[in-house]
Amino acid sequence: MARLQSRAYKLQLSEDGIELFLRCHCRLCHLVGDMLPYGTTLFIAVDLLQSCDEQDLASEMSDPALDGLGGRKVRHVGTSPILSDLIDGIFRTLAHCGPEHPVPQVWKLFLAALAHMQVIEDRKIVQTFRAMPRKTGRPPHRSNR
Structure with missing residues (x-):
């Protein structure tokens, strides 16, 4: 059976959470010089x-x-179903951290990921973006930046 092309993931946000998502999104778009989903x-x-x-x-x-x-x-938000594999990997890592660090709900993991992204160096964000096609099995993005 063929793998799904995309899947929708649920975010539960406050106004500040929406602002954070949009800041991260605009930053990524600026870094790669293109409009992105x-x-x-x-x-x-x-x-x-x-x-x-x-x-x-x-x-x-x-x-x-x-x-x-x-x-x-x-x-x-729709993206590659491979995101579920990344989420599972994070949950497995957290399970090794002990009971003082319980496995969070997925929406909270998304917020932590966005909060983390806002403090990451531009270079690392661009590297991760360029590696995305290899991880998702999708063709490379058309942006050449």
Whole structure:
């Protein structure tokens, strides 16, 4: 059976959470010099988060600021179903961190990923973007930047 082309992922955001998502999205678009789907931003953010070591990941997930980013504004963002594999990898890593770092809800993981993305160097974001086609099995993006 063929793999799905895309899947919708649910975000639960506050006004501040929406602002964070849009800042990350605009930054990514500027860095690669093109208009991108929102799902690309979500994928890149989660991919960046999953590359953290165990202790940094646990720290990112337990940041109290995440509570202010979550809210009642539900948005669905479509991206590669491979994102589920990245999420599962993060959950497996967190499971090794011990009971003091419980596995979060997925929407909170997305917020942690976006918060993490906003402090990552431009170079690392662009590298992760360029690696996305290899991870998703999709053709490379047309931007040459």
